Amino acid sequence: MTTLQDAAPPPGARTTGSRTTGSRASAALRLAGRRLAWALPLVVVISLAVFALAAVSPTDAAASFLGARDEFAGAAARQGVEGLLGDRHWLASWWEWVVGAPGGDLGWSTSVRADVGAVVAARLPWTLLLMVLGLALAAVLGVVLALVAALRPHGVLARVLAGGLWALSAVPSFLVATTLMAVLSLGLGWLPAGGLTDPGAPVTAAQVGRHLVLPVLAVALSQLPWIALHLHRATTDQLRTTSTEAARLRGVPERRVLARHVLPGAAVPTLAIAGARLPEVVAGSVLVEQVFGWPGLGQGLVQAALAQDFALLAAATVLLTGVALLGGLLADLALVRIDPRTDPDAL
Amino acid sequence: MADTTTTATTTAGTAPRTGRGTGSGSGPGTDPHAHAAATVRVRGLTIAHGDAVVLDGVDLDLVPGTVHAVLGTSGAGKSTVVAALTGTLPRGTRVEGSAVLETTDGTRVDLLGAPRRARRRGLAGRVVGTAPQGAGGAFTPTMTVGAHLREVQRVAGRGRPRLGAAHPHLGAASRRQLVELAHAAGAEPGWLERYPHQLSGGQLSRLGLVAAMVHHPPVLLADEPTAGLDAEATRTVGALLAAYAAAGHTVLVITHDVALARQTAHLVTRVARGRVVAQGAPADVLVDDAPVARPARSVAADAPALVARAVAAVRGDRPVLAPTDLAVRRGEVVGLTGPSGVGKSTLAALLARLDPPDGGQVVLAGAPGPERAGFDLPPAERRRVAWVSQHPHLAVDPRLPLRRTVELPARLADPGADVTALVTGLAGRLGLDPALLDRRPHEVSGGELQRACVVRALALAPEFLVLDEVTSMLDAATAADILDVVADEAAAGAGVLLVSHDVASLRAVCDRVLKLHPGAGGAVLRPLPDADPTPLRKDPA
């Protein structure tokens, strides 16, 4: 193999490289298609891994299904349960799961004692609501803080922010959530400590809204450090570039310089790492849901893991991974939209 | 693409309607509403940053219709002039002296004292156009070049300019005006629809100047407009600056490129260590700088040579280098130039036997066995040809102190030799303080690091030197030191291949210069024809 040193393409390649919007859009579509094509085998492998792990698990599925009743169940009842759970090879169980999955039949959840499809359908929207609102809040806060800190690099606020965010980045999201709960709910009593609504109250927008504040805040605060720190760094770099300086020297008003020259450029590196960060966002929201008893997929996942409910565990793992992949795809599409230098075919 | 071409044709047809000053060479005064002219007088400009005096008592006169070039090596403080005039000096900088801009209608502005806000609203872009250093980076990558220009046009829409130096075009913000302006600068209309990364450095430099000229500011400041450009692009940019001055504007060019100053300037100010060392017409000031051509050495045709026979290179499916013959004989310096990205480095790496060619062979007299490259060659054989990279920072191990980096290969080659004395001697020849060798790469400058890299290569006493753009990132003093040593090595019997985009310095050092031309089947090597030294400037009426 010949290794070639010249990094720059020849002049001809540079100029003919100009893409029309049409070919760029179709390249973005190709990107989406490629990601989907890649997600399918990944889903297969993940589900396979969950079922295989379930098979090697040393604990007894029937015992965990029966729970406390295990001691009192007779041998016949026990056999009935084992028959219900299916004492088959794990590959066969997995195959049944895969075949049923496209039709919505994801199996029977032993922990919730309901159809997995129904459990997932009821829980996924709450997870998405929490994640989207939390990330949106984190993004807005991040942009504001990054801009303030970058424009006044020697200000007290910038120093406090840099140090505070750095420290916050070391706090796991379940600690953020617990601390928020301890202070705002248990300490000051401003907001409810958990759940979707007050006990027994109907699911209304007002109820959910009040219960949503703390979880969203927890997700936002645990994601804020990386967003704000990366944006701050990128904004600082962008403010120093010749292009920003040149725009100012051409007489472009400062607000426009920030909006058109600084922020898009600063968003590019942040978006580029967002794709890699989204799995952690998902993980963080799992923890937040668990702390606040938010009836989302993450909480279901933890419950399923504790109860060794592998049908629900497989479905939740696959779906949450899918959410992370979809988020990564959206981040990359935004990158393609903002930065003309990114080649969708190379992402 | 089709519709932009049409637009260009129609605008060319209707062009005379407006004062198309930049390219036509119409002098000042042909149109009473044409561009307001302005003079800038700088007196005793002294700038200090901490204890370091960057500029010391500089006087400059910028006169309409002329190009004034401030010339100096990097670090001489010349860019600080532009920063002072545009108010972009770092905080905590002390400024003394005066810089007064006076337009023909009698408005006077103190450029050093103007508050930031007034500068942004009244001066920037309208009275003083500035193309900052690194013109290639003057455009934000997320916007098309046209969007940048339209944005500047819109600036005029907000509030009247505070100083009466407006151009009659103002307010008539139209694509047509931009296309005309770009056309005058030798830019195709299609370029405006592109993003910066789709344009070459030369194209961006021109467009960067166009962006500074949208409002036809009477004063244009261009900071290193040709940095990093090849000779052809440099000449185009020079022509644009000369034409803008010829239209009655005042142009200040900051440059380290003597050739550019010679071609475009009416007045040259030489700056060294913050002081003006010479000021006057280019013919007077630049007289010492004419490249002194070394007498061509005569090398016997049968001298031992490093010979490439029909070597070719392919990257993926694309041919980079068409089958090429090239011979470097011992005792001669061969120059290799060509536009950036054409494959100069590829050819150099092939000749240095770092990479195996995709066709043909590289032969070195006395080399045993079949032709090989890279680690497949025996170490002693590899040491016969030294290769020095364009990027000194990438060519050294960042963890090691320089002394170890420099001495290690020689020690491994000959464990018994007194490498320290050898290296100290070589460092002296290259003007490198041996004390610097105890630092790590990131603690010395790029120039010092490149000198160290050359020391490392010469410590092995190679028969041939392949130097890949070794001077392109360096200031003039370092480049001259390195080229001197290269010439000495050639005189002592080494064969040298010198790769550079700087044709002038190649001509000064080399016995013959070859140029790589891009071609459909890969780059093609041809001898370089003689230079065309005609000046681009028009003398003011």
Next chain:
Amino acid sequence: MRSDPYAPARPAIRPRPVGVITAARPRALPAGRVVAAAGLVVLVLYALLVPVLVPVDLDRVDYATGPTPPSLAHPFGTDLAGRDLLVRGAHGLRVSLVAALAGATGAVVLGCLVGAACALVGGRLDRWGMRVVDGVNAVPHLLLGIVVAAALRGSLLTIVLVVAATHWTQTARLVRAELLALGTRDFYRAAVSLGLTRRQVLRHHAAPRLAAQLAVALGLLVPHAVWHESTLTFLGLGLPPHQPSLGALLDLGQQALLSGAWWTLAAPAGLLVAVTLCLAGCLAGRTEDHHG
């Protein structure tokens, strides 16, 4: 196109736009690094010495004293079962650090093996290896951990396995990239023309470089592994309650919150954050130095 990137390293006299000369960057200064290293030493000594100096029976509970707030006798307070949190915290830190160190080491070793195999064998193995790396990276690590821990149930070995199995990918990429760069990076190419043999390049350049990078990778993985252990244990999937890791203490602390005993949460939380910050602070800026 670039302005002179090799401008002399003199004091900053080149003009820059006002106000953006030295922006505060979120990276620790050398002084900060010293503080972080000192903090780390204190924490490790605390984890090692306190359990030795204050020998208490961890299983002995005393519900009579109940939770007491921090006092001179119990600087961190006591938990619901009346156990001293200073001692419990030291035990917890010890367990968490051991689990994290073992997990991070496992991850680095596994990453080295995979990365080296991909780079040296190349071809199909390399392609598939990198596909696996992408796949592992695409799945949230915590989810993988939850699934594995659900099946194998909590034990120290499970935690170590989980951390190693989910975090080897960065190291694999690093090792692979460094080995592949042997042919292309300028300073390896310079070594070719300077007559170094492959072995000499490995010994004098690649190996020390790689070792330094791996040390940094390991250092960065340890706080992450601490985080993983405590998270899994907090969820009830990690270490069993008789091994008082930081995560177990946090879990108990959260349950105790409702009774107002905030210090039962604050003590392990403070330790967790302190150890993460100290480890990260020691390594701040190291990554840039070595990627040169």
